[in-house]
Amino acid sequence: xxxxxRVDQIEVEGxxxxxxxxxxxxxxxxxxxxxxxxxxxxxxxxxxxxxxxIIGTRGGTPFVASPMHKQAFDLRTGQCLDDAAVRVxxxxxxxxxxxxxxxxxxxxx
Amino acid sequence: xxxLRKRIVVVGHGMVGHRFVQAAIERxxxxxxxxxxxAAEARPAYDRVALTSYFEVGAKALSLLPKGRYDDPRVTLxxxxxxxxxxxxxxxxxxxxxEDLHYDALVLATGAYPFxxxxxxxxxxxxxxxxxxxxxxxxxxxxxxxxxxxxxxGGLLGLEAANALRRLGLETHVVELAPRxxxxxxxxxxxxxxxxxxxxxxxxxxxxxxxxxILGARKVTGMALKDRKSLDVDLVVFxxxxxxxxxxxxAAELAVAExxxxxxxxxxxxxxxxxxxxxxxxAPGGVMYGLVAPGYSMAEVVVDRLLxxxxxxxxxxxxxxxxxxxxxxxxxxxxxxxxEGALELTYADDVTGVYKKLVISEDGRRLxxxxxxxxxxxxxxxxxxxxxxxxxxxxxxxxxxxxxGGGGLTLPTEAQVxxxxxxxxxxxxxxxxxxxxxxxxxxxxxxxxxxxxxIEDHYAGQGQVVDRSICEHFPLTRQELFDVVAVHGYRxxxxxxxxxxxxxxxxxxxxxxxxxxxxxxxxxxxxxSTRTLQDTNDAYLxxxxxxxxxxxxxxxxxxxxxxxxxxxxxxxxxxHGLYTKIxxxxxxxxxxxxxxxxxxxxxxxxxAGFESGHAYGKALRTVKSCVxxxxxxxxxxxxxxxxxxxxxxxxxxxxxxxxKGGVSGCARECAEARAKDFGVIATEKGWNLYVGGNxxxxxxxxxxxxxxxxxxxxxxxxDRFLMYYVRTADRLQRxxxxxxxxxxxxxxxxxxxxxxxxxxxxxxxxxxxxxxDGYFDEWRATIEDPEKLARFVSxxxxxDVPDPxxxxxxxxxxxxxxxxxxxxxxxxxxx
Ligand code: SRM
Ligand SMILES: Cc1cc2nc3c(=O)[nH]c(=O)nc-3n(C[C@H](O)[C@H](O)[C@H](O)COP(=O)(O)OP(=O)(O)OC[C@H]3O[C@@H](n4cnc5c(N)ncnc54)[C@H](O)[C@@H]3O)c2cc1C
Ligand code: SF4
Ligand code: FES
Numbered sequence: 001x002x003x004x005x006r007v008d009q010i011e012v013e014g015x016x017x018x019x020x021x022x023x024x025x026x027x028x029x030x031x032x033x034x035x036x037x038x039x040x041x042x043x044x045x046x047x048x049x050x051x052x053x054i055i056g057t058r059g060g061t062p063f064v065a066s067p068m069h070k071q072a073f074d075l076r077t078g079q080c081l082d083d084a085a086v087r088v089x090x091x092x093x094x095x096x097x098x099x100x101x102x103x104x105x106x107x108x109x
Numbered sequence: 110x111x112x113l114r115k116r117i118v119v120v121g122h123g124m125v126g127h128r129f130v131q132a133a134i135e136r137x138x139x140x141x142x143x144x145x146x147x148a149a150e151a152r153p154a155y156d157r158v159a160l161t162s163y164f165e166v167g168a169k170a171l172s173l174l175p176k177g178r179y180d181d182p183r184v185t186l187x188x189x190x191x192x193x194x195x196x197x198x199x200x201x202x203x204x205x206x207x208e209d210l211h212y213d214a215l216v217l218a219t220g221a222y223p224f225x226x227x228x229x230x231x232x233x234x235x236x237x238x239x240x241x242x243x244x245x246x247x248x249x250x251x252x253x254x255x256x257x258x259x260x261x262x263g264g265l266l267g268l269e270a271a272n273a274l275r276r277l278g279l280e281t282h283v284v285e286l287a288p289r290x291x292x293x294x295x296x297x298x299x300x301x302x303x304x305x306x307x308x309x310x311x312x313x314x315x316x317x318x319x320x321x322x323i324l325g326a327r328k329v330t331g332m333a334l335k336d337r338k339s340l341d342v343d344l345v346v347f348x349x350x351x352x353x354x355x356x357x358x359x360a361a362e363l364a365v366a367e368x369x370x371x372x373x374x375x376x377x378x379x380x381x382x383x384x385x386x387x388x389x390x391x392a393p394g395g396v397m398y399g400l401v402a403p404g405y406s407m408a409e410v411v412v413d414r415l416l417x418x419x420x421x422x423x424x425x426x427x428x429x430x431x432x433x434x435x436x437x438x439x440x441x442x443x444x445x446x447x448x449e450g451a452l453e454l455t456y457a458d459d460v461t462g463v464y465k466k467l468v469i470s471e472d473g474r475r476l477x478x479x480x481x482x483x484x485x486x487x488x489x490x491x492x493x494x495x496x497x498x499x500x501x502x503x504x505x506x507x508x509x510x511x512x513x514g515g516g517g518l519t520l521p522t523e524a525q526v527x528x529x530x531x532x533x534x535x536x537x538x539x540x541x542x543x544x545x546x547x548x549x550x551x552x553x554x555x556x557x558x559x560x561x562x563x564i565e566d567h568y569a570g571q572g573q574v575v576d577r578s579i580c581e582h583f584p585l586t587r588q589e590l591f592d593v594v595a596v597h598g599y600r601x602x603x604x605x606x607x608x609x610x611x612x613x614x615x616x617x618x619x620x621x622x623x624x625x626x627x628x629x630x631x632x633x634x635x636x637x638s639t640r641t642l643q644d645t646n647d648a649y650l651x652x653x654x655x656x657x658x659x660x661x662x663x664x665x666x667x668x669x670x671x672x673x674x675x676x677x678x679x680x681x682x683x684x685h686g687l688y689t690k691i692x693x694x695x696x697x698x699x700x701x702x703x704x705x706x707x708x709x710x711x712x713x714x715x716x717a718g719f720e721s722g723h724a725y726g727k728a729l730r731t732v733k734s735c736v737x738x739x740x741x742x743x744x745x746x747x748x749x750x751x752x753x754x755x756x757x758x759x760x761x762x763x764x765x766x767x768x769k770g771g772v773s774g775c776a777r778e779c780a781e782a783r784a785k786d787f788g789v790i791a792t793e794k795g796w797n798l799y800v801g802g803n804x805x806x807x808x809x810x811x812x813x814x815x816x817x818x819x820x821x822x823x824x825x826x827x828d829r830f831l832m833y834y835v836r837t838a839d840r841l842q843r844x845x846x847x848x849x850x851x852x853x854x855x856x857x858x859x860x861x862x863x864x865x866x867x868x869x870x871x872x873x874x875x876x877x878x879x880x881x882d883g884y885f886d887e888w889r890a891t892i893e894d895p896e897k898l899a900r901f902v903s904x905x906x907x908x909d910v911p912d913p914x915x916x917x918x919x920x921x922x923x924x925x926x927x928x929x930x931x932x933x934x935x936x937x938x939x940x
Contacts, residue, residue, distance in 0.1 A: 005905040013613065013641045016905040017912070023932045024904070024912055031613050041914060041931045047657035048914035048929065052645045052704075056615035058581070065616035067645030067653055072616075 001094065001101035007035065008098065015064065017051040020102045025091055026051035027100060028075055030062050036075040037091035037102050042066045044086065115142045115213040117415070118202055120192045120357065122148030124157055125388030125404035126218035127173050130184055132412040139183040142415070145210065146184065147202070149191040153177055155242065158401055158553055161269045162871055163245050164276065170865045171242070195361040197381040214383055216411060217371060219354040221389035221399070225347045226261075230323030237346045239270040251344055252277040258344035259283070259332050261320050263290040265431065267348035271312055274346065282313045282340055284332070286349075289316055294429055294440040298457065299480040302464035306436040306483065309462075315340075353390045353397050366392035375421040376414050377407045385411045393422050400427065401552060402529040409531075426496060426528045430481075430488045430555035436462075437485035439555070442478025442495035443468050451477055454506060458483075467491070467505060474500050476508075486598065489559025493524035493534070526563065527556040537563050554868065561592045579840060580617040582610045587765060587840040590618075591625050600630060601638050620644045621840045624727055627763035628835050631883035633890055634726070634763075635897050646725035649901070650887055651707055654700060656926035657915050659707060661687070661699040662724035663714050664760060667734040667752035667772075668695030677717040685710055688923045694731040694769070696722060701924050703911060705903045711888045720886040723761060727841075729768045732756035733781065737774030737791070744774030746791030751820065752780070755789075758824070759831065761884050765838040765847070768831070771802075783811040786844040787827060792816070796823045800830055800858065801845045809845040812855050815863050828877035829862045829870055836873075 004018040010029040017040050018025050024040035028051075040048045045068035053064040055075075063072040063081060072081040073088050080086035092103030117133070119126050130146060133139055148154075153174040163171060178186055194203040201209045223238035225231050235255075237248050252258070256279065260271045263285030274281045283290070289300030290307065304314050315334065323345055324331035332340045353370035364372040364380035370392025377385050377393065388404035389397065398404065403425035413420030428441035446453055450471030457464045463483035470477055476495045481488055487508060494501075499521055502508070520526070522535040529552035540547045541564045550557035568589065578584045583606075585593065590605075599605045602622050606614055614622075623642035627634055634640075634647050646652050651659035663678065678697055682689045685706055687699040702710055714720075723729060732755045735741065737748030752772040762768065771782030772789045782788030788799040794817040802811030815826055838847040851857045860866045891897045902908035914932060917924040 009905055011641050012638070017903065019904040019907045019910060022913065024914060027905075039932060040912075041929070043931065045655070046928055046931065047655065048912050048932075049645070049653070049657045052648065052653075054616040054619050054644065055613070055641065056582075056619065057612040058615065059612075062613070063615075068655075068657075070616055 001092070001103040003099050003101050005100055006098050007095050007100050010035070010100070013055040015051040015053065015055065017048075018102060020091070024048050024051075025102055026064070027093065027102065028055055028064060030055060030075065034062070034075075035093055035095050035100060036062070037093035038064075038073065038075070038078045039089045039091075039105075041088070042068055042071070043088065044071045044080070044083070045069055050088070116211065117142050117144045117214045117216060118210055118212040119144060119146040119216045119218055120195075120202065121218035121220055121354075121388070121390070122146050122150070122154045122186060122188065123218060123220045123388065124154055124173065124401050125220070125408050126216075127154035128405050129216060129218060129387060129408040129412060130179060130186075132409050133415075134179065134181045134184065136412055136416060138412055138415055139181050142183070142213075144184045146186045147190045147192050147204065147210075148186065148188045150241065151189050152242070153186060153188060156868075157240075159868065160239075160242070160245065161273050163242055164249065164273065165871055165874075166865060168242055170868075170870065175864070192357060195357050195384070197361055197363070197384060200383060212383070214385065214415060217358060217379070217384065217386040217390055218388045218404075218408075219357065219390040221351040221353050221397075223347060224350045224352045226320070226349055228320055228322055230325060230329070231347070233323055233325050233329050234327070235325070235329030235344050236323055237344070239266060239273075239346055239348050240351075245273070248273070248344070248346065249277060252279055255279055255342075255344040257281070257340075257342045258346065259340055259342045260346045260348055262348035262350065263287070263314070263316065264293060264348065264350070265291060265429065266351075268307070270346045270348045271307075274344070275310065275312060279344065280313075281311075282315060282342060283307070284318050284320055284334065284340075285314070285316045286319055287316065290314065291438065294444065295438065295480045295482060296445060296466065298455065299438075299440075299464050299466065299482045302457070302459075302462055302482045303436065303438060305459075306462050351389065351399055353392065355390055358384075358386065358390075366395040366397065368392075368395070368397070370395075370397040375423070377411050377422055378414070385414075387411055394424075396424075398425055398427070400425070400429070402426070402531075405529065405552075406531060426492075426525075428492050428496075428528060430485050430492075430553070436483060437481065439481040439485035439488040439492075440479070441488065441492040442476070444478045444480050446478070448477050456506070467508065469501065469505060473505075476501055476505070489526075489556060489562070490520065492528070493520050493526055493559075496528075497521055497524040499524070520563070526559055527552075529553050529556075532556075532560075534563055538567050541567060551868070559596075562596045565589050565593055565596070579621055580615055582606065582612050582614050582618050585609065587621055587625070588837050590621065591628075591836055594622070594625050595629060600626065602626075602642055603638065614642075616644070617840070620647070620727075623647065624763045624765070628880075631880065633885075633887060633897075635887075635891065640900075649704055649707065650721060650725055650891060651702065651704075652725045654926060656917075656929065657912065658700070658926065659702050659704060660724070661702055661707070661710055661714070662692065662696060662722040663719035664722040664756070665696040665731075666756040666760075667732060667749050669734070669749055669753060674717070674719070677713075677719075681710060681713050681717075686924060688925065692724075694724075695733050696731060698724070701917065701926065703903065703915060705901055705909060705911075708892050708898055708901050712892050715886070715889045715892060721761075721888040723887075727764055727766055729756070729759040729762050729764070729770070732759075732770035732772060733785065734772045735774050735779035737772075741774055743777060744791065745793055746774055746796065748772040748774035748780065748789075748791060751789060751796070755824075755827070758881055759827075761887070762831065762835070762880055764831070764835045766841050766843045768844070784808070785811060787811070787830065789823065795819050798823055798826060801848045801855065803843050803845040805843070807845070811845075814855070814859060825870075825874060826862050829865075829873040830858065832873040832876045833858070833861055833869070 015028040026040040027037045052067045062075040078088035078090040155171040191205045258274045258279040259282040319335040321333040358371040371386040387407035410420040430439035446468040452469045454467040466480045468478040527549035530548035532547045532549040549560045619642040732752040734752030738744030769785045770787045771780040771785040773780040773782045785802045788811045790797045797816045799811035803809040914929040916927040918927045
């Protein structure tokens, strides 16, 4: 797995973009202390922006809202909550001794 | 059935006399009685409690009867009519003109007069009292030629008078006989804290000082104090207490109390069965009350009695809360701990000047009273708590510790929330449910916050207003959320969502709360934890574009720019390879900046004297201007100057939606001012102010709010208008639809902004003044702060590497965004 930053470099309920194997990956940290990673590319607006979205919850689902047109994506699965046909790839991610490690892109669940 | 109408004569049209008439009309007493009010003052009743604001708001705003007459034709008000004698035997009153008037019932509401101790020199020109609008007018006139002044009396009214002198630009002394300020209301430690606050404002406080004489031959030149150096002052205001105006009663041989005041029983009836006395002239059970709330209760009691009811006056709560010289001071219940066995709990912070004391019953179970200086935010909960005798929570200290503010407590339904108007929590909720309002908060205003909170908690508790709520996380509208934040003084999203919401918020409530916090607290929008609440435009202080790059819009106030300014912008755009365009808002947009380029671009702009144009914020955008009278042959006023002034005044103001203004130099309207949220059009005499214009999807023309204003009044109305909008509009509601949504529409806005019927004018202006004073350039503050800059990187692990998914093409000789097809996953990428 690739170390990308310290976990405290990501604000609580914030996100950062990291370059992993030449690809932009968005990494988020939620209020309950979890860290999630998904592609930074918003397929709805066709722009690399997801790390800059607002984090929140819908019911019990943690999500990021695209900063472009506000579509919400489940942080755990990358599933678009507003359009069943859209899903963003997620990445394996782990925090080890305060360092965020990003692993391979995960296949569809 | 009564066959003959009877006549009630009221002597005195002060606050209490007015309330008597109001209650008589409301409760139907005028069905059987004609009322004649005889008033010595030249104008109808006005809000004496708010007298000090006369200098800011003028007489009209203080009036309790702006029309000068009651709508009920059976009430006759005769101003400038002094009663000189009463004959209880013949049941007539005699006016100074010699005219006699018969009564069936006589209500004396003659109030009180300021007590001036018999010191030598008290009649010199330059000596004043502080009771009527005329007194204040005279003080203002004299202050123009004076350098320094003294107020005799350091009580509640004395400090108000001192504040007035200070605001009139005088060097001000407060001379108090007692060893501390506000001896009646606060205890020794509270008095000390108060003195420190007052002295910090530059006033000289002399406690334990006795005034021996006012010095001067033909006018005041100084003041002699016993055993102290005399004061070099040229104006003196006596505020050494009041005396009930009971001379008519004495001459008519009605019983009076030992210490003055017309003696009345619990029904407010004097020793003559046809004569009643209410307000400050009356002494129920021998006690005179120097506050308006007891007077209002007495007025209600007499109306009730005349209707055949059983009402009686049971004594009154002498609790007070005020803001004196900007310092919150409150005392309630048994503030001095005189109850047998009472315990005291105090909190003092000398650094911030906060002092709080709770007086608790011997068994520690009930709150008896207290004193709050410097921070009286808990008053709204504590006063009713003391009055209702509700058991205290386990840790009463939480009630006065800084974070506490009485948070977790719920008041019982019967707790009286507004003591001025005797409104209980139950009344407030009942009114809210019926879509009505109570009188709570309309007199001294000290219960306003608590009233709002009760309504808000009530709705929140019901969970039935889902339709109006902002999103799934808060059962509140934006306005309710605004009030909740104000009432509790919250500073972070976490606190707000924990106390009033569920979950962790979303892209709707978070930016709304960020905007509310920004309106209330000022400060940097990227400070601390608020950053993650912001929409991307606010989060990066730039507008996101379709390919993930941003645009940069420096402020160009009024559209006026120097050739040098134009050149600098051109150079910066050229050096960073940006696309440039003149916007529809009379300024220049630089587009296509990658996020990591923003700091360098802004560093150069700031160095060249530019600042953020807030094109990204729900905030003031531009105040568009025509060239105006400086150049244009038709112009009648300098529209450019006004547009610049307004743009600089309101820049950075966070609001429910974006705000735009315009100023045209004459009626030809080249600035399209009436297409803006606020538009100003020059007239020969001044400015016409229009509000509620909108371009966009639902265009609307701004409508006239007020005409021919001078610049100062224009700015004052605009301050109020904008703050009123900021406070009450819904999320993403432009001014046009906000005005339409108000009950009464534009007329309502005019009542609030121009006529100040809610008495909010000063508060709104002060809120705007805080905004203006607190303004700073967000972009400058960002480039000067390494912590904020740290986020302006393309990748956390490769800060300067451009995002490979952002690309451009060329169009008409400049760059244009190219659509990205998404990341190309390298071979083996999906391991
Ligand atoms: C740049 C500019 C167009 C231009 O090149 O001329 C522009 C660009 C945008 N406008 Fe505008 N508007 C621009 C002048 C206007 C005007 C004309 C004016 O201000 O005189 C209007 C009509 C007047 C009005 O607002 O009443 C206007 C009505 C809108 C609206 C509709 C608002 C409405 O009440 O219906 C939106 C949508 C919104 O805000 O929700 C909008 C939204 C936008 C946004 C912010 C859309 C977005 O979220 O990306 C655009 C991004 C700006 C950027 O990237 O910098 N823009 N927009 C103009 C910037 C002016 C400036 O200097 O700040
Ligand atoms: C600066 C200031 C600040 C105050 N702040 C507060 C506060 O924060 N909270 C609070 O509760 N109270 C406050 N008060 C006190 C409050 O204003 C009074 O309690 C209230 O005005 C009393 O009302 P009233 O109608 O009894 O008397 P007034 O308002 O004095 O009215 C009496 C009227 O009767 C008229 N009158 C008298 N004699 C005759 C006559 N013979 N014929 C005809 N008319 C006559 C007088 O001219 C006067 O207009 C303040 C007072 C002042 C001056
Ligand atoms: S609005 Fe009047 S003053 Fe302004 S440019 Fe047009 S014609 Fe001239
Ligand atoms: S307590 Fe004075 S207005 Fe309510």
